[in-house]
Amino acid sequence: MTGQLFCEVLILNHYTTDLKNWEQMDDNSLVQQAQEGEREAFGELVRRHRSRMYGYARAITRESFLAEDIVQDALVKAFLHLGTLVEADKFLPWVHRIVRNQAFTRLKKTSARERAFSQLAPMWKDAGEESQEWGDLDRILDRLGRTAAGKADSQLTPEEAYMQKETLEILTGIVGCLKPRERRIFESHFFDQLSPQEIAGLFELSSANVYQIISRSRKKVMQERTRITVGSYMETRKDWGDMKTVIVPDHESFTEVQSWTTAADALYAMLKAAGETLSHPMVMGLTGHAFRLNIVPSSVHIAGPTAYSFAGVLSKGLENIGYQSSYVDGMSGTLGTNANLLDPSLLGKEAMAKRGINQALPEALDLIHRSLDRGIPVLAWDLFLPEFGLIYGYDDERHLLHAYECGKKDTLEYDNLGRSVKEEIFVLALADSAGTTFKQRLGRAMNMIVDHYDGREPDDCTGSVKGLAAYDAWIAAFRGGKIEPNGNAYNIAVVRDARTHAVRFLNEAAEQWPLAGETAACFADVPVLAHKAAQEYKEALEHFSVLKDLFPFPQGGDPNEPDASAKAISLLELIKEREQTAVGYLRELSDLLR
Numbered sequence: 001m002t003g004q005l006f007c008e009v010l011i012l013n014h015y016t017t018d019l020k021n022w023e024q025m026d027d028n029s030l031v032q033q034a035q036e037g038e039r040e041a042f043g044e045l046v047r048r049h050r051s052r053m054y055g056y057a058r059a060i061t062r063e064s065f066l067a068e069d070i071v072q073d074a075l076v077k078a079f080l081h082l083g084t085l086v087e088a089d090k091f092l093p094w095v096h097r098i099v100r101n102q103a104f105t106r107l108k109k110t111s112a113r114e115r116a117f118s119q120l121a122p123m124w125k126d127a128g129e130e131s132q133e134w135g136d137l138d139r140i141l142d143r144l145g146r147t148a149a150g151k152a153d154s155q156l157t158p159e160e161a162y163m164q165k166e167t168l169e170i171l172t173g174i175v176g177c178l179k180p181r182e183r184r185i186f187e188s189h190f191f192d193q194l195s196p197q198e199i200a201g202l203f204e205l206s207s208a209n210v211y212q213i214i215s216r217s218r219k220k221v222m223q224e225r226t227r228i229t230v231g232s233y234m235e236t237r238k239d240w241g242d243m244k245t246v247i248v249p250d251h252e253s254f255t256e257v258q259s260w261t262t263a264a265d266a267l268y269a270m271l272k273a274a275g276e277t278l279s280h281p282m283v284m285g286l287t288g289h290a291f292r293l294n295i296v297p298s299s300v301h302i303a304g305p306t307a308y309s310f311a312g313v314l315s316k317g318l319e320n321i322g323y324q325s326s327y328v329d330g331m332s333g334t335l336g337t338n339a340n341l342l343d344p345s346l347l348g349k350e351a352m353a354k355r356g357i358n359q360a361l362p363e364a365l366d367l368i369h370r371s372l373d374r375g376i377p378v379l380a381w382d383l384f385l386p387e388f389g390l391i392y393g394y395d396d397e398r399h400l401l402h403a404y405e406c407g408k409k410d411t412l413e414y415d416n417l418g419r420s421v422k423e424e425i426f427v428l429a430l431a432d433s434a435g436t437t438f439k440q441r442l443g444r445a446m447n448m449i450v451d452h453y454d455g456r457e458p459d460d461c462t463g464s465v466k467g468l469a470a471y472d473a474w475i476a477a478f479r480g481g482k483i484e485p486n487g488n489a490y491n492i493a494v495v496r497d498a499r500t501h502a503v504r505f506l507n508e509a510a511e512q513w514p515l516a517g518e519t520a521a522c523f524a525d526v527p528v529l530a531h532k533a534a535q536e537y538k539e540a541l542e543h544f545s546v547l548k549d550l551f552p553f554p555q556g557g558d559p560n561e562p563d564a565s566a567k568a569i570s571l572l573e574l575i576k577e578r579e580q581t582a583v584g585y586l587r588e589l590s591d592l593l594r
Contacts (some may be wrong), residue, residue, distance in 0.1 A: 012489065031088040038113045042079060049092060050075075053099050060103040070106055074099040084241050101236055168403050177224040178217050185210060186217040188536065219356070226357045230414065233362050237369075237396060245401060246372045247393035248273060252378060254390060255404040260407060260497040261305070261464060262388035264289040266379040269390055270430050271321065273376045278321070285505025286445045287317030288452060290498050292587075295461055295470040295491065300559075302338040302487035303386070305494045307464035310426050312457065320444040322436035328367055330360030330418060330425035335463045337386055338422050349416065358418025360425040365414060368394060368401070371429035381426040382407075383412060391427070407409060410584050439523075442509060443593030450590050453463065453583045465495075471576040478565045485556025492552045496544035505535035525592060536582035543571045543578075 014039065022030065022044040033041035053074065057067035077096050085094055140435035175183055185203060186192045189210075194202075197209040199472075203210070237243055248254070254269035258280045258451040268283040284290040296304045315325045345351065358364075368391055371378045373570040377392040389405025418425035451457050453467040477483050550564055551557040558564055 004080060016246045016366050018504045026295070029084065030090040031082070033089075035082055035085070042082065045091065046075060049095065053095065056104050057099050058418070060100065061106070064331055066106065069526040070099060070102045073106075074102045077102070084238075091167065097236065100263045101375055117194070131184035131420075135137055164271050173384060174221055174224045176227060177220050182213055182217045185213050185289075189214055194424065206440075215325070219587060222359060224284060225354050226359050226361060227415075229362045230357070230365070243396040245393070245395045245397070248372060248377050251392040251402075251404075253393060255409060257407055259284065259501060260494040261289045261292075263310075263499075264305070264501075266377075266388045266390050267314070267317065270377055271323070271377060274323075274430055274433070277367060279504075279508065279551055281327060281413065281501045282508055283321075284501040285439055286320045288313070288320070288445060288448045289317070290502035290505050291449045291453060292466075293468075293470045293495055294466050294471045296487075297336065297465060297473045297478070298480055299475055299484045300474060300488040300491055301463075302490045303335045304464055304487070306388075307335060309458050312429070314379070315450055316458075318430070320365065320448060320532035321441055322482075323433045324431040325428050326367055326431045328360050328363045328425060328452070331381075332422070332424055338484070347421065349413075352416040352419040353417040355423055357415055357424065358425045361415070361418055364417060364427045365426050367427055367429050373503040376430050379428040379523070380417075380578060382422045382424050383417070384408060384420060386420070386422050386481040395562060408586070414536050438512060442526075443590070446586055446590035450583065450587050453480075453579075468576065468580060471572055471579075475569050475572050478559065478568050481560045481565065483559040483561055485551070486554055487556075488559045489553035489556040492544065492551055494549055496541065499541050499544060502537045503541065506530045506537070510534070523592065526589065527591045529592070533582045533589070536578045536585070540575045540578035540582070543575045547571050 022040055025033070025041075027045065027048070032432070034045065050071065053071050054067055057070040057074075058064060060068065061067050067152065074095065077098050081098075085091060090547065106215050175186060178186055179532045181203070185199055188198065188199050189203070192372070200207045200210045205213075234243075250273075254272060258265050258268065261284065262285045264280075264287060266276075267287055267289075268280050271278060271283060278286070280594050281290070292305070293307075294304045294307045296307060301307075310331060311327055311329045315327065318438060319327050368378050372391070374396055377390045380391050381387075381390055383389045383391070383403045383405045385406065387406050389403055391403050392400050393402030394400070395402075395411075399419065400411045401414065403412050448457075455467045455469055464470075477488075507530070510530035513523075513527045513530070545566060550567060551559055559568065579586075
């Protein structure tokens with residue numbers, strides 16, 4: 001939009017004319033005239049409703065200057081998209097929705113993390129009360145109940161009353177998903193503020209039954225709320241003329257299996273789409289994936305390689321390369337599931353349809369749309385099974401995502417994102433990038449790698465041991481005799497493949513070093529240390545190859561058989577010794593590159 005047009009839209013409400021008596025027209029007529037090109041008609045609509053728009057934005061943001069900016073932005077959008085409004089009598093609700101979406105977009109940008117479903121929350125708060133996390137349905141309902149009980153309509157500003165009415169209407173529609181008795185009990189608890197004990201007396205039920213009904217009803221309401229929110233999100237895209245189909249160009253070159261570490265493959269594809277020319281081993285190394293080891297004690301569960309904080313590790317890995325990222329984190333924090341051992345009926349799209357809609361879905365769809373519109377695919381977890389994949393396209397009309405995971409290309413309905421085996425959502429997109437030197441990239445990577453080996457990294461996933469200590473946990477599992485064969489074989493395959501990339505990364509880093517402009521004498525040891533570390537990992541790989549032959553994936557061999565177990569313990573001890581030496585060199589590199 002040009003600055004001239006922007007200014008024209010903002011001053012429309014100051015237009016006066018003697019050609020037509022705009023003030024005598026109703027909103028429907030003004031909308032129709034404005035859609036035919038009469039700017040003065042739109043100016044009269046703005047003059048008529050601008051104060052209400054401002055009050056609405058002010059009630060959401062609690063900041064007068066921000067509210068003014070939001071209204072101006074909303075007026076520009078309303079002016080540009082007025083032609084998409086089919087029902088002229090819906091102008092006021094339509095423009096309110098634009099103001100609301102603009103407000104939440106602006107608030108999201110100043111927030112540490114995106115908050116789900118805030119559009120369903122009343123934004124007023126009592127004096128002195130801190131802001132609430134409105135993604136929590138219980139908080140919303142509790143606030144509504146206390147506000148309704150303690151604040152008469154006459155005490156509300158017109159904007160607050162409008163917001164309360166709008167929110168109650170939305171929630172009333174949501175609660176309509178409940179059966180009659182469930183609804184009466186649910187409303188008695190949240191809207192009438194009755195305790196479960198009081199409700200038990202009214203409905204001649206035990207307190208335990210009331211708790212069960214409230215819990216079951218709450219889950220139903222949360223599901224319905226998510227469904228309505230997704231619908232509202234798609235309606236907004238339609239209102240703004242954003243409904244389209246996007247397939248990332250050259251996506252065929254991104255969907256290639258390059259390693260057993262699916263997260264690294266996805267990051268490589270995203271960076272390639274953003275114009276980075278790093279090799280795959282370089283991406284594996286700089287993001288730390290070539291050096292990771294996570295072992296689930298006792299069983300050596302198949303979830304070990306992905307038992308870490310996705311948000312912390314993946315975003316940090318991208319920061320090493322100079323990229324910020326945005327993500328939606330709907331992870332449970334529990335260990336994954338071995339899809340290889342599941343009944344096939346639990347996999348696939350029919351099984352997805354039986355699971356609940358994930359609460360993080362609206363935020364995830366928004367992030368996916370924004371990234372794909374920039375031509376960059378999105379990393380996603382558990383699209384069809386518990387691994388990382390890519391979303392490289394979308395079709396708004398058919399509500400389909402185009403996705404790739406572990407060699408499989410398929411489409412996924414919008415509602416089915418987050419309804420796979422683990423019922424989790426994690427999507428990550430590239431954001432801003434900053435120029436970085438190779439020295440900065442390598443130094444950051446070495447710091448991250450050493451922290452991982454020493455057990456110093458952010459973690460919100462319980463159940464795994466990380467770094468060098470993981471070898472001790474692996475050895476203890478063999479001694480315990482309760483190892484799951486398929487999971488153990490998978491861990492061996494993943495770690496062996498990662499160390500292959502570690503060797504390539506370190507050798508490539510050593511070869512690139514003179515080309516990076518870092519020729520000062522104090523950095524002369526960088527390629528020497530990198531080559532020494534690479535040699536240690538190369539020797540460790542020889543032992544990993546023997547392990548792989550002992551316990552091939554997917555069959556897994558018999559890791560709990562005494563002779564096989566003793567052999568494995570001996571090999572793991574040799575591998576740990578080699579990696580301990582390698583980490584010493586990496587530690588020197590980290591110190592040198594600070």
